[in-house]
Amino acid sequence: MAKDDHAPSTLPKYSSTFTPEVNAEIRRAAATGIYDIRGGGAKRRVPHFDDLVFLGASMSRYPLEGYRERCDTNVVLGTRFAKKPIELKIPVTIAGMSFGALSAQAKEALGRGASLAGTSTTTGDGGMTPEERGQSKTLVYQYLPSRYGMNPVDLRKADAIEIVVGQGAKPGGGGMLLGQKISDRVAEMRTLPKGIDQRSACRHPDWTGPDDLEIKILELREITGWEKPIYVKVGAARPYFDTTLAVKAGADVVVIDGMQGGTAATQDVFIEHVGIPTLACIREAVQALQDLGMHREVQLIVSGGIRSGADVAKALALGADAVSIGTAAMIALGDNDPKWEAEYQKLGTTAGAYDDWHEGQDPAGISTQDPELSKRLDPVEAGRRLNNYLKVMTLEAQTLARACGKNHVNHLEPEDLSALTMEAAAMARVPLAGTKWYPGMPGTSF
Amino acid sequence: MQTYDLEADGLRGLNAALQSQSQTTNETAWEVINPRGSHAIAVGLDAPIEVTVKGSTGYYCGGMNAQATVNVHGSVGPGVAENMMSGTVVVEGDASQYAGATGHGGLLVIKGNASSRCGISMKGIDIVVQGNIGHMSAFMAQAGNLVVCGDAGDALGDSIYEARLFVRGSVKSLGADCTEKEMRPEHIAILADLLERAGVDAKPEEFRRYGSARTLYNFDIDNAY
Numbered sequence: 001m002a003k004d005d006h007a008p009s010t011l012p013k014y015s016s017t018f019t020p021e022v023n024a025e026i027r028r029a030a031a032t033g034i035y036d037i038r039g040g041g042a043k044r045r046v047p048h049f050d051d052l053v054f055l056g057a058s059m060s061r062y063p064l065e066g067y068r069e070r071c072d073t074n075v076v077l078g079t080r081f082a083k084k085p086i087e088l089k090i091p092v093t094i095a096g097m098s099f100g101a102l103s104a105q106a107k108e109a110l111g112r113g114a115s116l117a118g119t120s121t122t123t124g125d126g127g128m129t130p131e132e133r134g135q136s137k138t139l140v141y142q143y144l145p146s147r148y149g150m151n152p153v154d155l156r157k158a159d160a161i162e163i164v165v166g167q168g169a170k171p172g173g174g175g176m177l178l179g180q181k182i183s184d185r186v187a188e189m190r191t192l193p194k195g196i197d198q199r200s201a202c203r204h205p206d207w208t209g210p211d212d213l214e215i216k217i218l219e220l221r222e223i224t225g226w227e228k229p230i231y232v233k234v235g236a237a238r239p240y241f242d243t244t245l246a247v248k249a250g251a252d253v254v255v256i257d258g259m260q261g262g263t264a265a266t267q268d269v270f271i272e273h274v275g276i277p278t279l280a281c282i283r284e285a286v287q288a289l290q291d292l293g294m295h296r297e298v299q300l301i302v303s304g305g306i307r308s309g310a311d312v313a314k315a316l317a318l319g320a321d322a323v324s325i326g327t328a329a330m331i332a333l334g335d336n337d338p339k340w341e342a343e344y345q346k347l348g349t350t351a352g353a354y355d356d357w358h359e360g361q362d363p364a365g366i367s368t369q370d371p372e373l374s375k376r377l378d379p380v381e382a383g384r385r386l387n388n389y390l391k392v393m394t395l396e397a398q399t400l401a402r403a404c405g406k407n408h409v410n411h412l413e414p415e416d417l418s419a420l421t422m423e424a425a426a427m428a429r430v431p432l433a434g435t436k437w438y439p440g441m442p443g444t445s446f
Numbered sequence: 447m448q449t450y451d452l453e454a455d456g457l458r459g460l461n462a463a464l465q466s467q468s469q470t471t472n473e474t475a476w477e478v479i480n481p482r483g484s485h486a487i488a489v490g491l492d493a494p495i496e497v498t499v500k501g502s503t504g505y506y507c508g509g510m511n512a513q514a515t516v517n518v519h520g521s522v523g524p525g526v527a528e529n530m531m532s533g534t535v536v537v538e539g540d541a542s543q544y545a546g547a548t549g550h551g552g553l554l555v556i557k558g559n560a561s562s563r564c565g566i567s568m569k570g571i572d573i574v575v576q577g578n579i580g581h582m583s584a585f586m587a588q589a590g591n592l593v594v595c596g597d598a599g600d601a602l603g604d605s606i607y608e609a610r611l612f613v614r615g616s617v618k619s620l621g622a623d624c625t626e627k628e629m630r631p632e633h634i635a636i637l638a639d640l641l642e643r644a645g646v647d648a649k650p651e652e653f654r655r656y657g658s659a660r661t662l663y664n665f666d667i668d669n670a671y
Contacts, residue, residue: 147548152490152510191569191588196663205566206525206544215485219506222461223490
């Protein structure tokens with residue numbers, strides 16, 4: 001019987017479980033026998049700041065005039081124990097990204113942009129470069145498990161010290177820097193042979209647990225004369241307990257990095273399946289600080305997927321003192337810019353999706369140590385772009401704060417927010433829009 | 447000789463006084479009494495001074511030392527001489543975990559035994575232990591020399607990079623990618639110098655050398671567990 005081309009038939013049906021993307025990964029795994037390594041943070045859709053809106057002033061609230069009335073943005077970090085807390089003009093800081101993962105030009109650009117905007121930048125695994133110190137008015141020095149490049153001279157040059165316990169992209173995981181990015185200079189700074197794959201340990205070599213950390217913090221304070229604010233950074237997993245223990249150990253500042261926070265290189269399965277969203281950790285951390293009577297005395301910095309002034313304002317409204325950006329800062333510098341599309345295509349990807357930062361072939365010259373690629377990034381121009389971006393984020397946050405009647409962005413509060421989804425309502429502990437209720441609200445049985 | 451009573455005058459005063467010494471200071475000899483296991487004694491020093499601690503210490507004694515000589519007339523807690531840059535730390539007694547961790551330079555001498563993870567992530571420091579060392583010592587050791595006059599515990603040199611390990615006694619087990627290596631004349635010379643500087647009466651020829659097999663230097667899925 002002849003086939004009737006016009007006969008009714010079912011359309012090809014893709015599985016919601018075995019999507020084309022999933023199938024492609026199965027085929028890739030079957031062909032190579034190795035898990036996928038990439039940079040960046042979680043790419044899956046998770047409840048985020050987009051699921052919250054500000055309520056704005058109305059009959060019962062009094063707004064501030066958009067451009068004229070004062071709305072301050074400064075923040076002081078490290079007021080608990082440090083003799084020299086740091087004051088930033090804006091509550092948006094630049095997260096730790098290593099020289100090694102990033103080119104020297106990119107690190108310099110981060111310093112330039114942050115300094116122009118009046119905020120801090122942060123070193124990363126691999127130590128402090130003179131370019132970065134020279135261009136960063138306020139520089140936070142990371143104290144990481146690998147201790148690559150760690151030395152007391154640089155420690156004293158820093159304006160603050162960030163003890164890194166974990167990252168949002170990989171709570172419980174260490175780092176890796178593949179051999180193609182290990183130039184002579186990177187190798188020397190890390191005291192390792194050129195060209196080998198370098199592993200950064202997942203736990204610190206000389207302390208275990210919060211009781212030890214308290215003593216480690218004492219040592220660092222003694223070495224630096226109790227001058228520097230000491231941050232403790234954790235990947236978002238158990239934010240209430242991690243915050244409690246960091247405060248107990250003596251932190252001046254707690255940094256919580258959600259699962260959208262980026263990494264230079266980690267297994268995709270780690271990035272997507274370990275840790276919790278940024279939105280889910282803020283109220284938990286704030287609750288811990290409040291239970292200890294330390295909210296605002298120990299400052300809270302939140303990172304992971306911060307993209308705009310709206311995200312900044314929402315994080316502050318939920319109780320953070322400041323936020324930190326990494327991926328967004330890289331994009332502002334020029335990462336994943338469509339102008340390099342032809343080269344992204346050659347790498348088998350496309351602008352906006354490029355995440356093989358570990359391979360060192362970044363067409364934008366940012367996540368690379370290739371001298372020719374690195375030269376593509378003008379640190380002065382890239383720094384200017386970052387400054388512009390930080391200014392816009394700040395203006396946006398001020399706009400929203402004024403709309404809520406606040407003359408300082410840190411006066412924003414949960415009461416200013418409403419949630420668009422049940423998940424966001426539960427995580428942020430703000431009412432679902434149009435209701436007075438959120439899941440888990442005290443006094444309710446849901 | 448400057449004598450500092452730690453119990454009476456406090457840790458901050460001690461470290462501030464020691465850290466403020468210049469390259470040309472005349473106050474080169476310091477004695478710390480009543481340490482009573484305190485943490486972070488004589489940390490962050492950066493001058494050619496000699497500090498003698500009369501008793502046992504807690505965590506991180508001599509941490510991040512540069513130039514100074516720190517003698518401990520007792521035993522030390524975890525992380526003695528951690529991240530040392532240069533200078534010398536000598537422990538008359540035993541050392542707890544992580545002795546010499548991440549050290550970049552200088553000489554650490556432990557006249558007794560050292561516990562687990564001795565020389566973890568060492569980056570150029572020389573460590574001489576006259577007794578035994580515990581498990582997982584020289585884990586991810588990058589550079590420098592670890593000399594053990596006694597025995598080594600389990601998983602010595604696991605994931606080691608370019609550090610050299612010399613052991614006179616037995617090694618309970620070697621860690622991943624750590625292997626015994628030929629003791630060539632240049633190694634005998636290095637070891638002889640270290641033993642002499644540490645004041646150890648032992649023959650370099652009695653030691654065996656261990657180091658990296660360098661099979662884990664580039665990621666290979668067949669090496670994953």
